[in-house]
Amino acid sequence: MPTGEPHQHIPCNDVLVAIGQENAFPWIERDVGIEFDRWGMPKVDPKTMQSSLPNVFFGGDAAFGPKNIIWAVAHGHEAAISIDKLCHGEDVNDRPPPGVTLVSQKMGIHEWSYDNDISNDQRYKVPLRDISVALKDIRTEVELGYDDKLAYLEAERCLNCDIQTVFNGKLCIECDACVDICPMDCITFTENGDEEDLRTRLSAPAINLTQDLYIGNSLKTGRIMAKDEDVCLHCGLCAERCPTGAWDMQKFLFEMTQAGPACRSR
Numbered sequence: 730m731p732t733g734e735p736h737q738h739i740p741c742n743d744v745l746v747a748i749g750q751e752n753a754f755p756w757i758e759r760d761v762g763i764e765f766d767r768w769g770m771p772k773v774d775p776k777t778m779q780s781s782l783p784n785v786f787f788g789g790d791a792a793f794g795p796k797n798i799i800w801a802v803a804h805g806h807e808a809a810i811s812i813d814k815l816c817h818g819e820d821v822n823d824r825p826p827p828g829v830t831l832v833s834q835k836m837g838i839h840e841w842s843y844d845n846d847i848s849n850d851q852r853y854k855v856p857l858r859d860i861s862v863a864l865k866d867i868r869t870e871v872e873l874g875y876d877d878k879l880a881y882l883e884a885e886r887c888l889n890c891d892i893q894t895v896f897n898g899k900l901c902i903e904c905d906a907c908v909d910i911c912p913m914d915c916i917t918f919t920e921n922g923d924e925e926d927l928r929t930r931l932s933a934p935a936i937n938l939t940q941d942l943y944i945g946n947s948l949k950t951g952r953i954m955a956k957d958e959d960v961c962l963h964c965g966l967c968a969e970r971c972p973t974g975a976w977d978m979q980k981f982l983f984e985m986t987q988a989g990p991a992c993r994s995r
């Protein structure tokens with residue numbers, strides 16, 4: 730991509746061109762100690778990113794095939810932690826815990842420090858350059874990107890998944906006001922039971938079996954609060970309606986520990 734800046738020349742012996750099209754490792758000798766699977770991909774530990782040769786690590790598409798850039802960056806961080814620990818004589822399988830915090834977003838009775846309005850808009854298409862122009866010149870960028878207005882509308886579709894509904898059963902008086910107002914019917918107060926049975930007794934059956942139910946206990950009647958996290962819009966209406974403050978909307982911050990002194994156990 731021309732930037733208008735002068736070219737830079739970097740002397741080197743070999744250049745490996747990585748264009749993200751296909752994984753191919755014919756240039757790694759098969760007797761160096763790295764095991765490959767039947768598709769010619771290196772065998773990589775998904776937790777440590779370590780190959781069967783302890784001082785060689787893989788990440789990104791080279792580790793598990795095509796994924797996106799977010800995965801590649803995450804792999805890079807995990808591999809960096811492993812390399813740091815290996816260099817300091819530590820067990821690479823002993824992973825450092827992440828930093829996590831939950832902070833209330835309440836600013837007033839009906840006010841939150843995040844935008845809790847729900848948008849029902851469908852996804853906005855990214856505008857494309859006219860095909861008659863795009864087909865004439867291979868260097869023409871086809872995707873034009875959002876303008877300010879479209880970008881704003883698309884951002885408004887955010888479901889605020891970083892804002893959690895936090896329930897305190899000791900404060901709950903089981904008035905059912907949150908159940909009434911929830912637009913997704915995802916809150917149920919009921920008798921406890923096995924998960925399989927419980928799922929059939931919820932206001933709206935929690936059909937995504939891979940998603941855990943959120944259970945709150947400590948209720949005075951001995952019942953439980955069961956919530957289907959899969960369909961929650963994080964709109965905060967339950968917390969606005971609750972007369973006792975048993976619901977709160979709290980921002981969840983997850984911070985990975987990165988390579989360096991903090992990732993070591995000593």
Ligand code: SF4
Pocket residue numbers: 894910911912913914915916960961962963964965966967968
């Ligand atoms: S945040 Fe909204 S959708 Fe989620 S449980 Fe509360 S009222 Fe229901």
Ligand code: SF4
Pocket residue numbers: 900901902903904905906907908970971972973974975976
């Ligand atoms: S609105 Fe509050 S007090 Fe009433 S049932 Fe829901 S959590 Fe409990």
